[in-house]
Amino acid sequence: MKFIDEATIKVYAGDGGNGVATFRREKYEPMGGPNGGDGGRGGSVIMLADRNINTLVDYRYTRTFKAQRGENGSGSDCYGKGGDDMVLRVPVGTTISDKATGQPMVDLNTDGQQVMIANGGKGGLGNIHFKTSTNRSPRQCTKGDPGEAFELYLELKVLADVGLLGMPNAGKSTFIRSVSAAKPKVADYPFTTLHPNLGVVRVDSNRSFVIADVPGLIEGAAEGAGLGHQFLRHLQRTSLLLHLVDIAPFDEAVDPVQEAKAIVNELKKYDQELYDKPRWLVLNKIDMLPDSAEKVAEFVQAYGWQGRVFAISAISGIGCKELTYAIMDHIDQARVQREADATVVQTAAQPDQAQPVQSQPVIEQ
Structure with missing residues (x-):
């Protein structure tokens, strides 16, 4: 396997599903009222450190990763299903930074450590949320929020003593x-x-x-x-x-x-x-x-x-x-x-220590 210790990828969290505006249309219910459900939340992108992986070769040729979009709401008070999260496994010792700004985001230096790198969009609201005593047949609903998107720079630094x-x-x-x-x-x-x-x-x-x-x-x-x-x-x-x-x-x-x-x-x-x-x-x-x-x-x-x-x-x-x-x-x-050093209280004064004479x-x- 070819050793790859750096890669640049783009990750896209899933967009939230849209809410809908629907009304009950049932026999013997002429004034059914609104029953539009909310959209589902978009899937998020999660980075997971895995000790069974020792190279970033999986991210050298596949550069774009998109989580699943949330489903739209539907009638009969049915809410849309949330999108599945996307888990990207990287070697232990991988540092992740924002490619655009160069700002470090996380250092995955422990096996099993995971971080949500891009949040999925929130689902939109159906018209059941907009009914009031004066507005019994609301026709408004909201669209789902877009998921976060980042261009990431992955850099592997092996863990050695x-x-x-x-x-x-x-x-x-x-x-x-x-x-x-x-x-x-x-x-x-x-x-x-x-x-x-x-x-x-x-x-x-x-x-x-x-x-x-x-x-x-x-x-x-x-x-x-x-x-x-x-x-x-x-x-x-x-x-x-x-x-x-x-x-x-x-x-x-x-x-x-x-x-x-x-x-x-x-x-x-x-x-x-x-x-x-x-x-x-x-x-x-x-x-x-x-x-x-x-x-x-x-x-x-x-x-x-x-x-x-x-x-x-x-x-x-x-x-x-x-x-x-x-x-x-x-x-x-x-x-x-x-x-x-970890047990020393940070506020305590540290006495100066004499430097040893080099022999x-x-x-x-």
């Missing part, structure tokens, strides 16, 4: 294959990953996290080079970024330090908030270096990195287990911190 960031062929797909059951394509040429892949990493029997692999980013992506920034949106929901760097490139002319700096610059151009997320440096392919510890230390010094550093080999598994346990501990700590990076293998 950890995102992989790096140049093409840095070993991101190999790493996700090594630590999870996901099987993305792996080959010896750039851009083998053409769409995001998700993998569940199970550390213990009841501890796991989700990791996202997106296509590689290259220098100049902001100007349209490579696959550009179109998949970086899938990293915006993550709580941790792993910057994978190929420390042993086949081409000796390639400078891993300059490539790492180029990736970070492109990330900053795309989104400052994404750039500010916690980010760890993961140096891959140390199995190809006879003096890996020395090369890793040289890279860290040349790069000027002050955060956490891991040296691994994704293909042989060296250092991968230690990295996954460190990620799990980080996610658990972040979850506890969020829960603690020299410790290379973890």
Whole structure:
């Protein structure tokens, strides 16, 4: 199935049915009076998040969706039937915004979450509502209200705890294959990953996290080079970024330090908030270096990195287990911190906390 993570659609709620003006015409009832019923309400358009769907491909080729119109009223005090609602299922993690204004409308980030995106029109009134003591044979009725209509922009942002960031062929797909059951394509040429892949990493029997692999980013992506920034949106929901760097490139002319700096610059151009997320440096392919510890230390010094550093080999598994346990501990700590923040009373004064002194990076293998 082709991976589609954005689509533009038009939705139309059903119009309300019209009310009618009719009168009783029965034997022995010469002055029957009005009996025109109301029109039915138009069907609404509802968006539903479904975890069994992982792409917006259903909305790439079918662009227009119309809910059912309400039936008109009829005589004998019969009201029109309401139109059926239209339920549109989208993947969990889909954000919906108004195409015309760009205003966000809803973020469907929970399975089963639903929202009425366009309300159906109200049915018109029959003439039974207009009879009075002085107007016993009203001939007026009202038409149904039109349903709401919107042009919507759907954007899918996958739900993952950890995102992989790096140049093409840095070993991101190999790493996700090594630590999870996901099987993305792996080959010896750039851009083998053409769409995001998700993998569940199970550390213990009841501890796991989700990791996202997106296509590689290259220098100049902001100007349209490579696959550009179109998949970086899938990293915006993550709580941790792993910057994978190929420390042993086949081409000796390639400078891993300059490539790492180029990736970070492109990330900053795309989104400052994404750039500010916690980010760890993961140096891959140390199995190809006879003096890996020395090369890793040289890279860290040349790069000027002050955060956490891991040296691994994704293909042989060296250092991968230690990295996954460190990620799990980080996610658990972040979850506890969020829960603690949620219990703090917003009106309470927050004392200033001293900032920890940064120490020299410790290379973890």
